[in-house]
Amino acid sequence: MAQADISVAPVVAQGGHNHPDKWKWYDYFTFNVDHKVIGIQYLVTSFLFYLVGGFMAVLMRTELATPDSDFLTPELYNAFLTNHGTIMIFLWIVPAAIGGFGNYLIPLMIGARDMAFPKLNAIAFWLNPPAGALLVVSFFVGGGAQAGWTSYPPLSEITANLPQTLWCLALVLVGTSSILGSVNFLVTIWKMRVPSMAWDEMPLFCWAMVATAILALFATPVLAAALILLVFDINFGTSFFKPDAGGNVVVYQHLFWFYSHPAVYLMILPIFGIMSEVIPVHARKPIFGYKAIAYSSMTICLVGLFVWVHHMFTSGTAPWMRIFFTISTLIVAVPTGVKIFSWVATLWGGKIRYTTAMLFAVGLLSMFVFGGLSGVTLGAAPFDIHVHDTYYVVGHFHYVLFGGSVFGIYAGIYHWFPKMTGRMLNEPLGKVHFVLTFIGTILTFTPMHSLGIQGMPRRVAMYDPQFTDLNQLVTVGSYILAVSVIPFYINVIWSWMAGKEAGPNPWNAMTMEWTTASPPIIENWEVLPVLTHGPYDYGFEPKEAATGEEALVPK
Amino acid sequence: MQGTVDSTPVVTGHELATHEEHQDLRLLGLITFLCSEFLMFAGFFAVFLVFWGSKAEWPPKETEVELLLPAVNTFILVSSSLVINLGTKAIKNNDLAGLRKWFGITAAMGAVFLVGQVYEYMNLGYGLKTNLFSNCFYLMTGFHGAHVFIGLMLILGVLWRSRRANHYNDITHTGPEMAEIYWHFVDIVWIVLFTLIYLLTLI
Amino acid sequence: MKQIPAPLLTLVIGIVVTLVSLWVGQNNNMLPVQASEQAPLVDDLFNVMVTIGTALFIVVQGAIVYSMIRFRQRKGDETDGLPIEGNLPLEVFWTAIPAVIVVGLGLYSVVVFQEMGGFSPGGHHNHGTMVAMAPQKSVIDVAPLLSQASEDDLFSKTQVYGFGAGSQTLGNVPDLTVNVVGMQYAWIFTYPDTNIVDGELHVPVGQDVQLMIEAKDVIHSFWVPQFRLKQDALPGETAELRFVATREGTYPVVCAELCGAYHGGMRTQVIVHSTEDYADWMASRVASATPTSTVAQPMENATDAEYLAALAPELVQAPVQIAQMSAMNMDHASLR
Ligand code: HEA
Ligand code: HEA
Ligand code: CUA
Numbered sequence A: 001m002a003q004a005d006i007s008v009a010p011v012v013a014q015g016g017h018n019h020p021d022k023w024k025w026y027d028y029f030t031f032n033v034d035h036k037v038i039g040i041q042y043l044v045t046s047f048l049f050y051l052v053g054g055f056m057a058v059l060m061r062t063e064l065a066t067p068d069s070d071f072l073t074p075e076l077y078n079a080f081l082t083n084h085g086t087i088m089i090f091l092w093i094v095p096a097a098i099g100g101f102g103n104y105l106i107p108l109m110i111g112a113r114d115m116a117f118p119k120l121n122a123i124a125f126w127l128n129p130p131a132g133a134l135l136v137v138s139f140f141v142g143g144g145a146q147a148g149w150t151s152y153p154p155l156s157e158i159t160a161n162l163p164q165t166l167w168c169l170a171l172v173l174v175g176t177s178s179i180l181g182s183v184n185f186l187v188t189i190w191k192m193r194v195p196s197m198a199w200d201e202m203p204l205f206c207w208a209m210v211a212t213a214i215l216a217l218f219a220t221p222v223l224a225a226a227l228i229l230l231v232f233d234i235n236f237g238t239s240f241f242k243p244d245a246g247g248n249v250v251v252y253q254h255l256f257w258f259y260s261h262p263a264v265y266l267m268i269l270p271i272f273g274i275m276s277e278v279i280p281v282h283a284r285k286p287i288f289g290y291k292a293i294a295y296s297s298m299t300i301c302l303v304g305l306f307v308w309v310h311h312m313f314t315s316g317t318a319p320w321m322r323i324f325f326t327i328s329t330l331i332v333a334v335p336t337g338v339k340i341f342s343w344v345a346t347l348w349g350g351k352i353r354y355t356t357a358m359l360f361a362v363g364l365l366s367m368f369v370f371g372g373l374s375g376v377t378l379g380a381a382p383f384d385i386h387v388h389d390t391y392y393v394v395g396h397f398h399y400v401l402f403g404g405s406v407f408g409i410y411a412g413i414y415h416w417f418p419k420m421t422g423r424m425l426n427e428p429l430g431k432v433h434f435v436l437t438f439i440g441t442i443l444t445f446t447p448m449h450s451l452g453i454q455g456m457p458r459r460v461a462m463y464d465p466q467f468t469d470l471n472q473l474v475t476v477g478s479y480i481l482a483v484s485v486i487p488f489y490i491n492v493i494w495s496w497m498a499g500k501e502a503g504p505n506p507w508n509a510m511t512m513e514w515t516t517a518s519p520p521i522i523e524n525w526e527v528l529p530v531l532t533h534g535p536y537d538y539g540f541e542p543k544e545a546a547t548g549e550e551a552l553v554p555k
Numbered sequence B: 001m002q003g004t005v006d007s008t009p010v011v012t013g014h015e016l017a018t019h020e021e022h023q024d025l026r027l028l029g030l031i032t033f034l035c036s037e038f039l040m041f042a043g044f045f046a047v048f049l050v051f052w053g054s055k056a057e058w059p060p061k062e063t064e065v066e067l068l069l070p071a072v073n074t075f076i077l078v079s080s081s082l083v084i085n086l087g088t089k090a091i092k093n094n095d096l097a098g099l100r101k102w103f104g105i106t107a108a109m110g111a112v113f114l115v116g117q118v119y120e121y122m123n124l125g126y127g128l129k130t131n132l133f134s135n136c137f138y139l140m141t142g143f144h145g146a147h148v149f150i151g152l153m154l155i156l157g158v159l160w161r162s163r164r165a166n167h168y169n170d171i172t173h174t175g176p177e178m179a180e181i182y183w184h185f186v187d188i189v190w191i192v193l194f195t196l197i198y199l200l201t202l203i
Numbered sequence C: 001m002k003q004i005p006a007p008l009l010t011l012v013i014g015i016v017v018t019l020v021s022l023w024v025g026q027n028n029n030m031l032p033v034q035a036s037e038q039a040p041l042v043d044d045l046f047n048v049m050v051t052i053g054t055a056l057f058i059v060v061q062g063a064i065v066y067s068m069i070r071f072r073q074r075k076g077d078e079t080d081g082l083p084i085e086g087n088l089p090l091e092v093f094w095t096a097i098p099a100v101i102v103v104g105l106g107l108y109s110v111v112v113f114q115e116m117g118g119f120s121p122g123g124h125h126n127h128g129t130m131v132a133m134a135p136q137k138s139v140i141d142v143a144p145l146l147s148q149a150s151e152d153d154l155f156s157k158t159q160v161y162g163f164g165a166g167s168q169t170l171g172n173v174p175d176l177t178v179n180v181v182g183m184q185y186a187w188i189f190t191y192p193d194t195n196i197v198d199g200e201l202h203v204p205v206g207q208d209v210q211l212m213i214e215a216k217d218v219i220h221s222f223w224v225p226q227f228r229l230k231q232d233a234l235p236g237e238t239a240e241l242r243f244v245a246t247r248e249g250t251y252p253v254v255c256a257e258l259c260g261a262y263h264g265g266m267r268t269q270v271i272v273h274s275t276e277d278y279a280d281w282m283a284s285r286v287a288s289a290t291p292t293s294t295v296a297q298p299m300e301n302a303t304d305a306e307y308l309a310a311l312a313p314e315l316v317q318a319p320v321q322i323a324q325m326s327a328m329n330m331d332h333a334s335l336r
């Protein structure tokens, strides 16, 4: 582990707390309750699973380079497809964005020494590796779950029963983890801010995490219910979703999407939080419209709970539902737009630093607008009838998930890596990474939209020869994406061991995590900090601090 | 243009000279968790209601529920919620004996409820797999039963710990309070469950 | 830029963006040919959305690129930008405009949905379709799957999903009803009036066709890209898809819902005939129809080939297809 550049006095032994001055490398492999250790545990595991999920994607794309099913068997293709989606969502974006950044940053940003329930926090993390293991094992005991990450019955009940059961269990584990984590986030943010920090002086990342946690608390248990019923159907002879015994297959879809639509906002809200932190720092300007951004997170959280049927427009959906959910879905564009415009306004008139973190943040901005707009077209039921379950949808969600969430995670890593490890990442290598990722993303996920509109359904291992050209373009793009991760992983490993020392505040940022050493000492500060200015007070004359308190702490 | 923000830390004062006390936020955490937990049951309830609304005959003739025993059981469980409250009231007045007495009674009532449930299962004449209604019936009551069991364990845990001298008193009594909240939760879920499975199907 | 006054510049940019977006909206050329009455409705909606989307995209993207260039850090400048923390009128503006746009789009969607027949599946608005939906006595006894559940059925259903009569056909009795069954991995089309069973869908151009869609085993989804219509085939639920084909030709029928390993191979064709051709086809099929003795036979223990033969005899005449199907290892009995 990197040697910390502790610019403050060494930790004085603190009464009642017997922990070492500094964690050793092996502490990161144990049941450690320090939120920073847990944050890094989340990040490292999720980055590993990213490779696994990406590996599956690359194999799938190789299969799709030709119209015939010649590289993978169709069963294996479906298993990769299912587990690619599952791993990317549940073992990559969710643990990285929520578990990783959330745990690492929240206590530091609000001036707390740890989360409210450190042990619970560690338990929440340790539910993840077994979940991943279950998915991996499922490949060896029957070829992996093959019913798609949505696992609609009755298909999920008649194919690959054992792997499907393991898949359900894995999801219940990560779901439990996410509920426990959310309890922790909510209580921590609510009760453990330094007393001088009012709600509207919190960094926006914390607001985003409040919205995320509420969403997770309300939605995840419903998924658990659906999966439990599925497991009972598969293994214990019940027939909730078996039509021939009176069961109803559409009910499962409602339960599933009641969780899984909010889940997509679980994957983007923390990223929005990261954006609101990264952009002001590297544009050297206060965030534009603090309150609007904070409240729009809450609005998305609320409205996001009532749009789930837009995934079921072609299913057994009553006409009034198609219309109601069309309108509620379109409404989400408004609060999201508020955020996008506010970030652009933050750039406007700044002194933009072309750091890699900033490049990824701005890259996200343009990608996400495209993905969001294609989402709006999907929201209109009459059009969605045509493109539902086609590559148009696949294009949409990779734009928001890869161009959004993944870009955001990269931006966050480039921004906070110095804080987490005490060392800077290599900038030129980072820019190579950015350029490759940017080009690869456009090349991979743009042609998917026309494929879908023209008639290529998703989740197929074989397709019409007329779609070959575009598919090959997509495959080339995916190879570029596969190559793009190489400079990144090299950069991280090398910089972690031997990068330039960062110091406590390499970006000259104003949120509280930058007031402690890099990496922060155990328990974060020797004496808890007191807020003297808002989180984004760039450009204000520091001199005014003494005289005009209001200017510095906008209330 | 104004100058850069200087890198003097935000830290300017000492919040607390000594190491701060950890707040005890467990009650809040538990309540948050239970809100979430309730939604899992809500998922089951929703499934049940969909079937109730779409089936001509619900429950089907061969799987009709019986009402007397569950009604008695409901009475026991609901009143146990009042009893457990007496226990926490007692410890707030530093009355350890009271705590133990009332928690003991609650535990006994919970156990009776569970035994009654098992007795009901054994005398119904249909099992989990019989039909869609029995699927729902056993799944929902079974999951609830598991929660009662956990609640019972919590109460017994409190009783066990209460043997230690001064473990609970008028100042520290979060343990009993958590057990109580959990028990109320189990109770609320049961009331909804009872309404759905036993009362609604009478209509 | 100093020479041109800002309002003028804004106006020019606005006009250019509008023109470009309108052009892109009309010329995106991404959609396949239109072959049903619904298709132009959907395409118009899509093109409007592309127009709006392009405009928004150019504006946001333009602002980003402009800022990145104009407001980049100059060499040696370590100062901060202007401390602007918000601007209420601006924020109200960019909340209100999208709100107006989405409400407009929402209303437009409702209108299109209405015209497509989205509000009338199951014939709630006319008696004719109800008649057509009554259990059909067909050659093969797939009635339990296709029909509405009978009165004494324990689990009766009332809801029919999908698309019913559109604005043009409202109140009409459909000219042709076809029962559609999806199963791993084939579509079976049954013509209840003539007892024809086929693996391809044949319809006459310009006539009001009603499909009654169900699935046998798992969920499938009936999609004809050129019709812009898609409806899941759900086991145990009925769905209706009503359309008027407007263009003769052969179009793919695609299964759009993951239904197992060979989901990608589950495709067939819809052939839109001229009225005369359709009559010819019908005549030839009725003539060749074999009296079916297979009907009474219980199907639970049938082999794949027998099962398929009973459902769709003509498929058996295509040896390649049947071989392919049994290779796909259909487990049609697994759900019973
Ligand atoms: C990070 C994840 C993420 C995010 C943020 C979103 C955001 C949105 N999504 Fe997406 N979506 C997915 C992930 C995500 N989605 C996934 C994974 C699936 C597929 C699941 C599966 O089937 O496997 C999916 C599928 C999906 C469907 C179902 C398609 C189908 O299967 O037929 C729909 C339909 O409505 C939809 C809509 C939307 C909308 C309206 C938004 C909105 O939130 C977007 C809002 C953003 C903007 C609109 C852009 C910025 C705004 C402005 C510039 C303001 C002005 C704009 C207007 C006035 C329009 N999504
Ligand atoms: C955050 C989520 C996320 C991310 C990041 C990605 C990333 C990628 N996805 Fe995926 N995808 C989903 C979520 C995601 N996807 C979901 C939810 C589905 C739906 C599943 C379903 O339908 O059920 C899906 C489906 C999906 C499909 C559709 C399959 C189908 O419908 O038939 C395709 C096809 O091209 C695809 C491609 C890709 C590609 C090329 C990438 C690339 O970005 C990946 C780039 C690759 C890497 C970054 C890793 C490269 C590394 C190596 C090659 C080395 C490997 C080494 C070791 C393992 C040690 N994805
Ligand atoms: Cu049938 Cu896919």
Ligand SMILES: [Cu+2]
Pocket (backbone or CB within 6 Å): A260, A261, A264, A307, A308, A310, A311
């Ligand atoms: Cu959604």
